Amino acid sequence: MIRILHTADWQIGRQYGRFAPEDAAALAEARLGTVERIAALAGEQQVRAVLVAGDVFDAQTVSDRTIRRLFNAMEGFAGPWILIPGNHDAALAESVWSRAARLGAIAPHVRVILQPQVLELPELGLAVLAAPLTQRQTHSDLTGWFDSAETSCGLRRIGLAHGSVQGLLADDIDSPNPIAADRAARARLDYLALGDWHGLKCVNERCWYSGTPEQDRFKDNGAGQVLLVDLPENGAPQVEAHAVGQFQWQRWSEALAVASDLDRLIERLEQVPASAVLELQLAGQLDLASQARLQQAISIAQGRCRSLQCDLAELRLTPTDADLAALQADGYLGDAIAELREHQQLDEGEAARDALAILAGLLRERQSGKGDHGSQGLPGAQEAQEAQEKQAEAPATEPTPMREDQA
């Protein structure tokens, strides 16, 4: 029994523009942390080798520091690492690999295979048939030569490639770097370790995409894992997925129709783990009181989890009479609220909804600021004028940040 670890698509150097800078930095940092965990796992599991099926780096020109940090992160496992370049870090005439070599960053136990070749490792009982990308894109199957490649007897034939398995995805037919779906069988491989597809995917029992070990998309496709592959003397390999990712990317799409919907959502938000990277898409209607509650819950959740982004474009505010009363939105304010509420239906609905939210916020603030007025009788014109003067004397407040809009 030979155990290897199959991973791919580390995408070191990746940046996350859609997040706030501190979140983005944490997410980028997490990718290196994951490599450390992979190294640790490999050590723990005493695998013969770690196979990385391309796209180790997200780009060719990452900084020297990033290169060094990656190889440092790999120090945790002293056994052989076998890396091939993918489309992001293809082995071009000048590449991140040649730079890494110049920097002297590549440790002896890390084998970067830059040319198609059979790497026989008798001491490990492995023959690795590597199909590294030497161009950014190819339209021929780089694993074609596996079929006719000879390897020493007694060595497990392991394919290592990066590309799209043909026919796997209907709309992916034109995708570059094609790989025949039956390559493992045709090339008599014991196992074909693939990269490029960021989710965990089993093409067939001898051919797998390990997916990226650290999630980078809101897709529930098994990303965030590595594969521990046991290769028996005979028969199909035993493949076991092992979660190593730091952050869990989640997208919640909720429709708020009745009050209990919001209750449930808030309950869920209260339980969001710290490792969550959450995207919240909300639709439906809310009265102003509920909106305030939702705001509160989101704010709390944002404080706890790594990132929480909200898309409230489909959410409509429907102030009720009770809202208006509670906010003391009397006189023409009531008219304004009514009109904005109506306008949510129109083209400028977003602005109307925002305006409504701002208005509600301001009213709420004022209310809490001078609660003594409470729900007493409305003041006369004279008092209104006095209030206005008083307000004018107060220092101008900064615009209230709209945290729910950080989508």
Place this chain on the structure above:
Amino acid sequence: MRLQRLRIEQFRQFHGPIEIDGLEPGINLFTGPNESGKSTLVRAIRAAFFERHRSSSAEELQPWGDSSASPAVELDFDWQGQRWQLRKRFLKQKRCDLLVDGQAFNGDDAEERLAELLGYQFPSRGASKAEHWGIPGLLWIEQGTGQDLHAAVGHAGKHLQSALGTSLGEVASSSGDALIAQVERERAALLTATGRPTGALARVSQQCEEQQMRLSELDTSIDTYRQQVDRLGGLRLQQQEDATRPWEAYRQQGRQAEAQLTEVARWQHEQQRAEQELQSGLASQQLCHDQLQAFERQQHELAERAKDRQDQAARLAELQARQSAIQTRLEQARLHYQQSRESLQQARHDAQRAGIQAELTQLEQTLKDNEARLQQARAQQTDLLQRRGQWQALHIDEASLRQLQKLHQDLSDLRVAEQAVATRLQFDLQAGQSLQLGHETIRGQGERRLLQPIELRIAGIGLMRIQPGGEDVASLVRRQQAVQDRINTLQTHLQVQNLSEAEARAEQCRRLQQAIEQDELQLRHLAPNGIDALEGQLTLARQRRQALSTQLAALPPATVNQTDSDTGIHTSLTAAQTLLDNATDQLRAAEQAEARYQKDLGLAEQASRIAQAEWQRLQNDIIAPERQQRTQQLQTQLLELRATESALRKDMNSLQQQIEAARPDILRQDIQRLGRTAEALEHAARERERELTRLQSSLEALGAQGLEEKRAELAQELQFSHRRRDELARRAAALDLLLLTLKDKRQALTRRLQAPLQHHLHHYLQLLFPQASLDIDENLMPAQLVRTGAGGHEERGEFQALSFGAREQMGLISRLAYADLLQAAGRPTLIILDDALVHSDPERLAPMKRILFDAAQRHQILLFTCHPANWRDLGAPPRDMQAIKTGA
């Protein structure tokens, strides 16, 4: 509120009390001239309400110069069915009493009640000012302030607002205006008044642009980097090819071509050599050929020489044959010439002789003539000499003669003069009688002139002496005597007796002179050169005759008859000459012919000799055995040379073909082409090598910058900026919308609140400007007048921009409207107009009167004027101030 009665005392103009009672509920018109006390009444009403009874500043209310007076005002009015009676006195006995339906209020209490009722305030201290007057300040229009509405409305604002609020119910927002201000501030943090981004929004937009720019720059760099990487890859591939040194193959090919070209050059050299050989062979051929031809030409020449020799011999023979004939002809010509010469000699002698003889004859004749003439001349000369002698003797000087003649003339004249003066004696004697006069006897008749005393003797009678008178006669006689003396002298000199003799001698002399001249002429004719010359001539002629005779004698005897005429002699001489000339010509011709012949003969003999010699020499040459041998040799050589030529030509031809086939020009091009190709290839390889190194280092440098990572970071920042910008923009849009909505709603509400005021305003305005409308602003001030102009189009004008008169009218209308509003709100209204609308023209005044009358249906109006005529048709009986004063 209805004012019923007004009484004042010790108040300004009025020392005594003045009371006005029975005021109408509508318009009350007070008329009077200036200073008649109208304003004092108004002032009294104002003082009653506005001035605190304790006020020390009420001194101005005292009549002038009466500091002891205590001004007092009493006012009675009805309000809401209650009778209010106000008694107020200032300064000396200051007090204030108010009785409301029997309930009494005093002092400050009373004043506060009044202020509350009418809606005004008291100053905390000092005199009451406009800002305290509230509603009355608005409705009580002082002189000349009708157009100034703004301040009055401001001071009354609260009351008006309250009146509106009360009338419409409590619909205004409790916090709306404050909210609007807040929204405005927040909007202003993001947007300018005109809606352009500012503050954080502007900053973040700017940031976005900057980041976008930097991103583009980075993209460019990354693109460059990628291209360089691709280039590097391409170069590496090519470098592998370069490693095989492909240019070497071309160099090899080039060398082959060069070798081939060298071979061709060798061929060309060979060809050149063959060509030289050919040329020399051809030259040899030409030489042989020429020599053979020369031999042939000699054969021909020999024939020619033979013929020439013959010809020359024939010609010599012919010439020799002609020799005797030519000699004979020469002899004959010589003979003929001799003869001709001799005959000419003879002829010349003859002619000479004839000449001599002729001369002799002539000479003889001349001699004879000359001798005769000499004789004649000598005779003549003798005569001449004789005559000259005669002449010499006879000669009288011509001048002397003329003197003599003159003297005779003078004498004659003197005699005439004597006769004239002479005494005349005429006589007539009888026949036979005579008288003796002096020595003369006279007879018959006659006359005598008597110059001298004379005696007349008369025979018989005696004697008579006659004495001529005068002394002239004596003078005359004396002068006569002188002349006669001179004549005598001259005659003596001339050797003549008298004049006639002198004249005869002169005549004779003349004749002699003529004869001498004739003789001399004749002599000159005979011997022009003198007789001696003639004699010399004669001597010469005789000598010549002698010579000629000698000559003639020396001549041979004449051949021709001596009798032949000269003509004949001359003729024969000419003929002889001609003959000789001919003979000479013939002789010369014959001699020339002979000389020519001799020369020709010499030449012919020479030519013949030479021809013979030439022929002989040629003949000798030709027939020589060496010549035969040489010819044979030449012919053989020629054949050999021709064979060689043909061989050479063939060689050259094949060489030429070889050369042409090798295409040396193309070969040279090949060498060039291949050389250049190799050079270019090698150069390109070297360049690639260099570029590769360069690219490598450039890429290393670029790669170390971590461009894509930077880009990713920047893109992330940009995305964040974009998001922030979008958020802010969204917030700005929301705030904008919110503000707009709030303002909109507020304005709608304001409009709704102001509707009653608008209604009242409209009511009055229609009476002044039908179809017009007057907007009011938030402060309930008239803002904009909209009316239809003369041209039917709309005119808009701000209240403040209206003319003074129009502003006054609008001001009054507005106040009336406020009054209506206040009345509707249950507030008391009293309108006082002190000299209002003085700036309105009659046209405007008329509708204004209708307006006032209309307002008076609801409000009490006190109108004071000094122009009663203007208000005659107001529909109210005027109260004359004078009447009021007297009535009091």
